[in-house]
Amino acid sequence: MALDDRKSEFTFVGTRPNRPDGLDKVTGRAKFGADMSAPGMLHGAILRSPHAHARIVKIDTSKAEAHKDVKAVVTRADFADVPFKPGLEGEFWNVLENVMAGEKALYDGHAVAAVAATSALAARDALKLIEVEYEVLPHVTDVDKAMASDAPVIREGAADYSVPEGMHPNVVRYHESGHGDVEAGFAEADLVIEDSFVTEATHQGYIEPHACLGMLGNDGKGELWCTTQGHWIAQKTCAALLGIETSQLRVTASEIGGGFGGKTTVFIEPVALALSRKANRPVKLVMTRSEVFRATGPTSSASMDIKIGMKKDGTISAAQGVFRLQGGAFPGAPGDMTAMCAFAPYNLTNVKQVGYDVMANRPKQAAYRAPGAPMGAFAVESVIDELCKKLDLDPVDVRLKNAAYEGTKASYGPRYERIGLVETLEAAKAHPHYSAPLKPGQGRGISCGFWFNHGGETSVSLSLSEDGSAQLMVGTPDIGGSRASMALMAAEVLGIPYENIRVTIADTATLGYNDVSHGSRVTYASGLATIKAANHAVEKLCERAAASWGIPTDAVKWENGCAVPSGPNAGDFDPRPLADITAHMGSTGGPISGHFEATPEGAGVSFGTHIVDAEVDPETGKTAITRYTVVQDAGKAIHPTYVEGQYQGGAAQGIGWALNEEYIYGEDGRLQNSIFLDYRIPVASDLPMIDTVIVEVPNPGHPFGVRGVGETGIVPPLAAIANAVSHAAGVRMRQLPMSPPRILAALKDNG
Amino acid sequence: MDYHSPASFAEASALAANATGITRFLAGGTDVLVQLRSELVTPDTLIDIKKIEGVSDITKNADGSWTIGVAATGAEMSEHPELGGDWPGVVEAMDLIGSTQVQGRATLTGNLCNGSPAADSVPAMAAAGVTVTVTGPEGTREVAVEEIPTGPGKTSLSKGELVSAVHIPARGEDGGDAYLRFIPRTEMDIAVVGVGVNLRLDGDTVTEARVSLGAVAPTVLLVEDCAKAIIGSTLDDAALDALAAAASAACNPIDDKRGTIAFRTEVAGVLAKRAAKIAYARAKGEQA
Ligand SMILES: Cc1cc2nc3c(=O)[nH]c(=O)nc-3n(C[C@H](O)[C@H](O)[C@H](O)COP(=O)(O)OP(=O)(O)OC[C@H]3O[C@@H](n4cnc5c(N)ncnc54)[C@H](O)[C@@H]3O)c2cc1C
Secondary structure, rough: OOOOOOOOOOOOOOOOOOOOHHHHHHHHHOHHHHOOOOOOEEEEEEEEEEOOOOOEEEEEOOHHHHOEEHHHEEEOOHHHHOOOOOOOOHHHHHHHHOOOOEEEEEEOEEEEEEEEEOHHHHHHHHHHEEEEEEOOOOOOOHHHHHHHOOOOOOOOOOOOOOOOOOOOEEEEEEEEEEEOOOOHHHOOOOEEEEEEEEEEOOOOOOOOOOEEEEEOOOOEEEEEEOOOOOOOHHHHHHHHOOOOOOOHEEEOOOOOOOHHHHHHHOOOOOHHHHHHHHHOEEEEOOOOOOHHHHHHHOOOOEEEEEEEEEEEOOOOOEEEEEEEEEEOOOOOOOHHHHHHOOOEEEEOOOEEEEEEEEEEOOOOOOOOOOOOOHHHHHHHHHOOOHHHHHOOOOOHHHHHEEEOOOOOOOOOOOOOOOOOHHHHHHHHHHOOHHHHHOOOOOOEEEEEEOOOOOOOOOOEEEEEOOOOOOEEEEEOOOOOHHHHHHHHHHHHHHOOOOOHHEEEEOOOOOOOOOOEEEEEEEEHHOOOHHHHHHHHHHHHHHHHHHHOOOOOHHHHEEEEOEEOOOOHHHHHOOOOHHHHHOOOOOHHHOOOEEEEOOOOOOOOOOOEEEEEEEEOOOOOEEEEEEEEEEEEEOOOOOOOHHHHHHHHHHEEEEEEEEOOOOOOOOOOOOEOOOOOOOOOOOOOHHOOOOEEEEEOOOOOOOOOOOOOOHHHHHHHHHHHHHHHHHHOOOOOOOOOOHHHHHHHHHHHHOO | OOEEEEOOOHHHHHHHHOOOOOEEEEEEOOOOOHHHHOOOOOOOOEEEOOOOOOOOOOEOOOOOOOEEEOOHHHHHHHHHOOOOHHHHHHHHHHHOOHHHHHHHEEHHHHHHHHHOOOOOHHHHHHHOOOOOEEEEEEEEEEHHHHEEEOOOOEEEOOOOOEEEEEEEEOOOOOEEEEEEEEEEEEEOOOEEEEEEEEEEEEEEEEEEEEEEEEEEOOOOOOOOHHHHOOOOOOOOHHHHHHHHHHHHHHOOOOOOEEEEEEHHHHHHHHHHHHHHHHHHHHHOOOOO
16 A cells, blocks of 8 residues: 655654553553443353363253253353354354364363353352263374374364375364475585474463453344453354344453453353343353463464574575474464464575474464464574584574575565564674673573564544544554554644543444454554544645635645645645644534544564573573563564563563473373463563663554564564573473473483 | 351360361461362361461560461561571571462461471471470360371361461570472472471581471471481581482472472472571571
8 A cells, every 4th residue: 555654753653651541550440351240240150171072962951040040051052043144164163162062072171051140159059050971082182192193083074175185184284385495405504403392382371361241132232341352353253153243243342451362262252142142131251260271272382393404604505394283172273374484584595394283182272472483483493503503603693694684585485575684683793681791500592583463454533522632443452552552653643742642442333343453463553544544634634724724725734733834835824733623623514533444464574583591500400581682673663662561571471481381281181280370470580671672674564664563572582592591501402391390301311 | 158256266176076068277268268269178167266366476485485376477477576587497488488468368377287298388397396286175285297287188187176376496506497499480389399407506517407398298208317417417518418318218209280200309309408508507697
């Protein structure tokens, strides 16, 4: 799309005002998912399978239904009745099957029935009255075992056309890409390293559990309040699963207490609506933490084989990777994304990557910041580090030597536009951290990381008030301070103060369709739409001024919040400030608004480079991260503090993933650690201050140069930390998390 | 569920003796209420002991020994002006439990009677030679701390019995204690291994020692071989290695989500050495 409104000098953009939702959040006024109530509301609870894999022979709900406080009980049968949209298929069917089990329970925690009762306690007690007869089936939770010929079949016929013949039915999608001739490339190398790596599934760990309040009448009209990263997708999915018309369900997004990709789909929302339809009362559902771990969408676990050839001067002559991703009992593990991202930072002549999407008896994976990319980077960047070590080359110099730049043919196909990888590497090399001395027992690691970023369907509407203030409605839930960034961009165009703009996350009934807040798309796409919508309003403001001056509209321009004649020939008129025009808008043509709807395509890929120092206790295998620096290209940082927050958050979550977080399954296929005590996300005292460097190589696809920053920051940490730990421990760590028992065992094996 | 708040231990004991189903005493509630809410244990009878006179008192007796009330919290112990000077190991072990919020509620007695093999204050108490008074239908008895837990979630207390006071011996001259635990993070975690060491010196030589291990067996262990390894030594490297070997040899751990057998066994020795060095320095009056 034409970007005639490109800007590089800014008044508001690049400043750091407080976020508009900040006061509400620190005072408790903000309303999160569980904070909404309605008259006559019931409380829902969900019965979950204790088995990893079992045929549901019979469900007897009669005792629960007879309970005096119970007003509704639902099972899968209450979803199957969909006269409006019979025969759900594709992803809707998968989501339905995940939201409420059909013939089989497919993982520990899979929902099998739900009740609505007059109190939360009664609902919980009523679950115990539901009798489920299971026929327990053999299960598999490990990705490599799930691909083996003797693995239990999760579901026949789930594979698509891409899967080569002869593979186990649990392999459901296959991806292969690359260019050049890797065998020839390996032959040219002075050193070839081949190695294998494993990562465990982790959870996004958002502090707010899933929560919603649903109301659905027998007339097919409903309302839903929920914590989500995207209420239009919730609307569309719930409508499909319940067989109602999309537009008859109005969905409002609450404030969100973290999502990181995990709230881009639905889990409890259709259940609350189904219960509500049956009870004819509003139903509130709030997950416990244990339910969040067992039955929402953690990331995939992975098993990977990497082979890279390097010349003595550091040139990578060939690179090849096989990435197997386990995504739970449904298709969707991002094996293709892992494969496409793994070598994306490098300008390679010969590269080949293969990705597998594998099903196992675990919860359906969901997105988690740059889904699939961190694992691949861990494997690839570990091998590059080992090559640098063996060839005695500086790891930053080697990456600079091979770095992709504008015009490079990416490992996944297209040619890059203007990108900022080289700039991040140069900034990392120049950073005092990179040359700071290390203490004995410490090691330093670096890694690059890549993420595509995304545009997506976007609608924004802006309306001006008589007093000259502005209301901006966006449809992308604010998961990282985006309301502040939107207000800054609108202020920049309108020329009115940041504080005079109120940004609202509009509900599904008051704005056109919006994709989910994912793919690092919000500041890019909703930002672009905000700029366009504000420009649209400015056009009308100029029209009103032109009319009042009796000159043509194109003889008026907008400058510093005022309509002014565009040049000396246009006439001599005093500037008309925005508030002066809006004060009279009722009598000069009516309300002034601007809006914009499109699917912006120029998201602009993003790269980062991380530097990490780690210290390993050789007697216990315990790791401390002693210093951390994130360098990442933001294109243009609209609100630098919130950009830094994204960088720091990516590093913090990466530290957890690298060191201690993991889904631990017992022999019985049950999740062993479904509470925060045993699922070890980092606590504040585990983290060093995380330094940030914002590199700004403007994205040609955005008027102000924005690239999304939300996801790239979690791509390098696993590898950078593994490299640091491997240097500190003197032994290569190939499995995540690098928990103390694993490190101590590796140290022992190493003598 | 029946809730009682008796005014005396005798009354509490009688209530417990006559109760049917699952009975729990409510001290800080940081185990009881968490287990209740997560549906692990739903008691039929809940007996709150916090209304009993004097249960929050921390008293230094005339002979230098200490009596700690069964509802005295971790925060109250840490804030006490003298207790930590006498028994830094016991106080630091209690202080490791949970967060600031949990510290405002959690008690030594609750930690002991919850019966977790990983309870932090228990190895420190066993090393310090702590005893408890048990009140029951038959009257009272004194029991060593290490005699209370009998297995994960189990204690030697019989129906109607409860702990009514905790006694820490007089510190005496030239003594020091220390507690260390291993957790993968820096706080808010459960011990994978815990070691309490308490010793007394004559000059540079260790004359008395008690070494206790947590989280490496179904119950807390008081390991005599560990004590023997360092008694008579100046805590030289040979003695420390013997201590580590004895600690590792005493371990009878399990593989679970929190740690492996090999890891726990190895790290028990490492922590025993480290804790002994701290206790030794404290006995010599050094800051540690
Ligand atoms: C967030 C969090 C973090 C934690 N971290 C740790 C940790 O790091 N280390 C650790 O060891 N523990 C930890 N705990 C567990 C808990 O806080 C401790 O075990 C605490 O000391 C229990 O004391 P309480 O007074 O709260 O016990 P309560 O919950 O009141 O009682 C615990 C048990 O003791 C019994 N009991 C209580 N009083 C008596 C009595 N007088 N006589 C007989 N039986 C009695 C009760 O019946 C119950 O079975 C943590 C808990 C939480 C919630």
